[in-house]
Amino acid sequence: METSDKISWYPGHMKRAMERLESRIQDVQLFLELRDARVPFSSKNYHFDNLMDKYQKEKIIIFNKMDICNQEITNTLIEKYRSVGIKCMGLSAKQQFNLSEVLKMSSTVKSAKFATVGLWLMICGMPNVGKSTLINQLRQITPKLNKRQAIAKQQARPCTTKSVVGMKICDEPLAYLVDSPGVMLPNIIDQQVGMKLGLVGCIKDSIVGKDKMIDFMVQQMNQQKVDKYYKFYGINEQPQNGGDLVLNIRDRYYQYNYESTFDMILNDFRQGKLGKVTLDDLSLLS
Secondary structure: OOOOEEEOOOOHHHHHHHHHHHHHHHHHOOOEEEOOOOOOOOOOOOHHHHHHHOOOOEEEEEEEEEEHOOOOHHHHHHHHHHHHHOEEEEOEEOEOOHHHHHHHHHHHOOOOOOOOEEEEEEEEEEOOHHHHHHHHHHHOOOOOOOOOOOOOOOOOOOOOOOOOOOEEEEOOOOOOEOOOOOOOOOEEOHHHHHHHHHHHOOOOHHEEEEEEEHHHHHHHHHHHOOOHHHHOOOOOOOOOHHHHHHHHHHHOOOOOOOHHHHHEEEEEEHHHOOOOOOOOHHHHHH
16 A cells, blocks of 8 residues: 555445434433544544534543553553543453443433433444444443343454444443444545554455555564564564565465465454554654
């Protein structure tokens, strides 16, 4: 992907979802904007802010996947955000880390208008940031709901949820959460942002290119002095680029299909097996 290239991935269901989301917004008291803690800036979608400003709705920013990011970097960002009055928190929906704080913080920001109606929240974010996982795990920690079957689809690929629906997530206090599909920006001009979003799985691999993402991953890991990504595969010397890493792994594991090697590396990275990293630079705050 050349520097001048832009990434365009805005399937029709995303546009329709934004329209349906706006039609439900009057029923909602508070937004939960979910971002990937590994890309806390890049996974922000300004369309949601525009919608909240238009209807004067408050939001809490939730940085998910704290278990596989560089927590020191992402926690520094959370502290800086809070110091200027931005409501935010970090959690790991998959590991059920800090889940109870979601409803606690939500209740301090907004209370239910009527006890019988409950507090109505809406969750929004880019594809594959963990919205469905968060919903299902919130239900799991609620005693009266934890034996029910998961009702939000969880899959490790973007665009699993394609409609706007509401569901109960807590009995005491009564709370409902309106889920929505992941919505990507119509165009991503910044090449680095596109690479980061592709690498963490917010954009389909075919849009960005698997080999390009792996090359970018190696560059980022080397810059951050993370050596786990190659030692995990039993490689002793630091690869200079993605091609080096792929060839080493193919030789070591006798893989002769490039696609299989690409998929293995990307899946291992996305699961945090190759090291805990935050790809966004906090200097962007200054």
